[in-house]
Amino acid sequence: MKKLINAPAAVLADALKGVAAAHPDLSVDFANRVVSRGSVTQGKVALISGGGSGHEPLHSGFVGLGMLDAACAGEIFTSPTPDQMLAAAQTVSAGAGVLYIVKNYTGDVLNFEMAAELAEAEGIAVKTVLVADDVAVEDSTWTAGRRGVGTTVLVEKIAGAAAEAGADLEAVHAIATRVSENGRSMGVALTSATLPAVGKPSFDLPEDEIEMGVGIHGEPGRKRVPLVPAAEIAEELVSSILADFDFTGAPVIAMLSGLGGTPLIELYAMYGDVAALLEQRGVTVERALVGDYITSLDMAGCSITLLRADEELLRLWDAPVSTAALRWGV
Amino acid sequence: MKKLINAPAAVLADALKGVAAAHPDLSVDFANRVVSRGSVTQGKVALISGGGSGHEPLHSGFVGLGMLDAACAGEIFTSPTPDQMLAAAQTVSAGAGVLYIVKNYTGDVLNFEMAAELAEAEGIAVKTVLVADDVAVEDSTWTAGRRGVGTTVLVEKIAGAAAEAGADLEAVHAIATRVSENGRSMGVALTSATLPAVGKPSFDLPEDEIEMGVGIHGEPGRKRVPLVPAAEIAEELVSSILADFDFTGAPVIAMLSGLGGTPLIELYAMYGDVAALLEQRGVTVERALVGDYITSLDMAGCSITLLRADEELLRLWDAPVSTAALRWGV
Numbered sequence: 001m002k003k004l005i006n007a008p009a010a011v012l013a014d015a016l017k018g019v020a021a022a023h024p025d026l027s028v029d030f031a032n033r034v035v036s037r038g039s040v041t042q043g044k045v046a047l048i049s050g051g052g053s054g055h056e057p058l059h060s061g062f063v064g065l066g067m068l069d070a071a072c073a074g075e076i077f078t079s080p081t082p083d084q085m086l087a088a089a090q091t092v093s094a095g096a097g098v099l100y101i102v103k104n105y106t107g108d109v110l111n112f113e114m115a116a117e118l119a120e121a122e123g124i125a126v127k128t129v130l131v132a133d134d135v136a137v138e139d140s141t142w143t144a145g146r147r148g149v150g151t152t153v154l155v156e157k158i159a160g161a162a163a164e165a166g167a168d169l170e171a172v173h174a175i176a177t178r179v180s181e182n183g184r185s186m187g188v189a190l191t192s193a194t195l196p197a198v199g200k201p202s203f204d205l206p207e208d209e210i211e212m213g214v215g216i217h218g219e220p221g222r223k224r225v226p227l228v229p230a231a232e233i234a235e236e237l238v239s240s241i242l243a244d245f246d247f248t249g250a251p252v253i254a255m256l257s258g259l260g261g262t263p264l265i266e267l268y269a270m271y272g273d274v275a276a277l278l279e280q281r282g283v284t285v286e287r288a289l290v291g292d293y294i295t296s297l298d299m300a301g302c303s304i305t306l307l308r309a310d311e312e313l314l315r316l317w318d319a320p321v322s323t324a325a326l327r328w329g330v
Numbered sequence: 331m332k333k334l335i336n337a338p339a340a341v342l343a344d345a346l347k348g349v350a351a352a353h354p355d356l357s358v359d360f361a362n363r364v365v366s367r368g369s370v371t372q373g374k375v376a377l378i379s380g381g382g383s384g385h386e387p388l389h390s391g392f393v394g395l396g397m398l399d400a401a402c403a404g405e406i407f408t409s410p411t412p413d414q415m416l417a418a419a420q421t422v423s424a425g426a427g428v429l430y431i432v433k434n435y436t437g438d439v440l441n442f443e444m445a446a447e448l449a450e451a452e453g454i455a456v457k458t459v460l461v462a463d464d465v466a467v468e469d470s471t472w473t474a475g476r477r478g479v480g481t482t483v484l485v486e487k488i489a490g491a492a493a494e495a496g497a498d499l500e501a502v503h504a505i506a507t508r509v510s511e512n513g514r515s516m517g518v519a520l521t522s523a524t525l526p527a528v529g530k531p532s533f534d535l536p537e538d539e540i541e542m543g544v545g546i547h548g549e550p551g552r553k554r555v556p557l558v559p560a561a562e563i564a565e566e567l568v569s570s571i572l573a574d575f576d577f578t579g580a581p582v583i584a585m586l587s588g589l590g591g592t593p594l595i596e597l598y599a600m601y602g603d604v605a606a607l608l609e610q611r612g613v614t615v616e617r618a619l620v621g622d623y624i625t626s627l628d629m630a631g632c633s634i635t636l637l638r639a640d641e642e643l644l645r646l647w648d649a650p651v652s653t654a655a656l657r658w659g660v
Contacts (some may be wrong), residue, residue, distance in 0.1 A: 288351070
């Protein structure tokens, strides 16, 4: 294993030091492993997400104006604890309640539930939105139901804009739910990720095969197939997503996210094929993101996320955002 | 070789299709492989860069308001031709002259020189700034003198802001030269990149060694050393850069760029060590960028770039920019 780290057990703590050093506008609580905005806006609904580390920029890269108020970082591929999630709520709660944005993994779901109870006991109103957008499989290694993946980024951006504009907890929760329900994703792995603490690829994938529908922790997907040209991979991913949900007749926000180990030139090449397919199928992409947004350490591959939007969601998408990984309008 | 591509020879053309699809505000000239802004501002100095592909987001990801007017894409790790560079000048020249921003590789230098002559012959005033900031080695596989690497990103941003603010060609060239002369970089490779057309790693690096001072095409660096913790790698890179140039007593802009295959969590961990070292050595980092900005396909590793700035350069750094890969203030 060749990694740019000091020790497998130190990666997260070291990375948090780097986040603090690179982004003086953010506040890092090293004890609780919570990255939050440096200041709180009284009366604004606070958005909090979190999960296992190794998917960066998700979630800490999305903390800032117009998006998250705080992100809780678990160890790599490991849920953060309820204590961390409670600490985050205590730090950024500004009298208007907290929205927890939770990817559908059993540990995350249970821990955020417990944190919500603890926060409510302290008088902080909490609502939760669950993201379960991965069409690849029902149930998976650490998930009952569908896994939560790329739509999480879109929930954080769009609900974040609604909160910034002054919407109350019920309204922010309603917007987040609408995004969650109207987003679908699917990914493909060309290689496994290597966890620092494990030191070798976490699953074996032969040199001539790919995992179609892989999870962001390397959970098995739909099938292993021979390595085929990008256009065929795009066809499989796009067809699977469109078979699950109707994306015609509405403006669509599309995200093609690398999984961490695939160069940007390949992601753009892949997006060219995806965009052409979507056009053929009558899907109108109004906004597109191409790059590393939800990753799996150094895994090679990508995921596609589509959101059936509308004028309001597009307007919230376009609203100013200022985070380490997503920034415009400000 | 496992790549998300259709065919090795098609990667660049396919990626340009993806750029066009994802960024409708950009204009893609597929015949000349030039990515440019969708509109020209009369009387503004036009900034053009370019080079071999495989270093994305450099350069096409930096085309837009406040940065480049056009980027010429060569084949992977291969200089674009004078014809491409001339076509770019013809496309974005707006009556105030063109600045060519050139990384110091023999092919790039010769071809941009020829393009400048061709453009001048058509009545387009051209000035050129050469970036040769890599402290690792004098001369290298494709370079006489030092290689041009990360400072290129800072030249494009800062000179781009000056041009956007209405500076004339002489002033923009002077700013670009100041940035080029006051920036220094050095990188480290943990693995080789794999070129699509070659299909295997372009150099052999044993599982327990790293290449200190590697070039962005895998050119040899200063030495091969055993894989050591990130803090020791940071120490070697920072010491080498600081031994070459005095970065104390002025505000510094720091960039830690991944080389393409290293996850963001490792880059932040590395940046934590770099920031601590710089503070110990009396260097004051006023602005920091951490992420993939100048890459080498799927190479694992990173590079550090430091710029000795001043109030004017910081102000130009902070000015609005709106490109695919760098965006703020607008």
